[in-house]
Amino acid sequence: MAIELAALPWDRTALEPHVSGDTLDLHHGRHHRAHVDAVNALAPAAGMGSASLEEIVRGTQGALQAHAAQVWNLAFQWRGLKPAAAGGGGEPQGALAEAIARRFGDFARFRQRFAETATALQGSGWIWLLQRPDGSVTLAVTANTASPITGEDRPLFGLSLWEHAYVLDYREARGRYIEAIWNVVDWNFVASNMK
Template sequence: MPFELPRLPYDRTALQPHLSAESLDLHHGRHYRAYLDAVNARIAGTDLEDLALDELVRHSQGSLFDAAAQAWNHGFYFQCLHPRGGGDPHGRLAELVTRHFGDMRRLRDEFDQAALGLFGSGWVWLVQHPGGALAIQTTRNAGTPLTGNSTPLLACDIWEHAYYTDYQNERARYLQAFWKLVNWDFVASQLRD
């Protein structure tokens, strides 16, 4: 069964002024759709067409991996944002942030440094390692934590199409907006027990 572009979990104007409707139209409606269309074209009529997207990412390579991983990454990223997001996490997630980073300010600083230091296109992730520790991870291009042992909790898209419409080449301004939209409830729901 072909993969379909899921609806955004909020209205296309809901993330304004931090991310514009025009930016979401381009990012979600064009790029995310193109990755899903590429996956569908490559798996049609093969034994891969019944796999879930995350399984397809784990069991593919080459151009199929690139399209599948980008599709999965984008779907995850849009879940990480919310119009009433931002602030600080609470509950167990807040405790883990304090344990592994000291405080939220240090987590943000390390995450931002990773994002600003990533040359070219890619992703910055807050992940949970198998032992429970939280860490920041960067991946280039279509890379994703799904291919390793860590559980992705939070994703920030550092491909230029994620922020160029609203922020041009100012990645630091995009990151400031990103933190105002983080859906901490979704992030916490991804934690392993």
């Protein structure tokens, strides 16, 4: 079963001015596509030609696992973003808001901790809002292409910290990119990932 490039759930310019169409052309159209192509090239030789993407991420190592994890991570990220004009941004509600408040104190402190954690990562990777097996939430970074679906925590939201995710729009200012992303988070999607 060939892995396909997940279509963006909105037009390539829909997240502007927070994330440009040019960035999405680079990040989705070039990098995400390259990872999909690599998985499809490598999976058959590893005996994983008919495996699902999740099976490949969890059941392989090396280059195939790295590319598959990045495909999964990116597809998950796109679903967690929503144009501001369509209701993206704002603050979480309900059980998600309560879980964030229990762990971080309030939403403002959560955002501050998220930014501190994301900007502290040296090099490329991801920042994740995760739900632990006990139902609590936490933040974690993964280096390079690592994905939390290989562990026990449940991903609620993931954001790429690879330079190509923000360099066209924000140059090297990862902190400005993080600040802009709050305008386009789809909190309904994030909440839907909770157990």
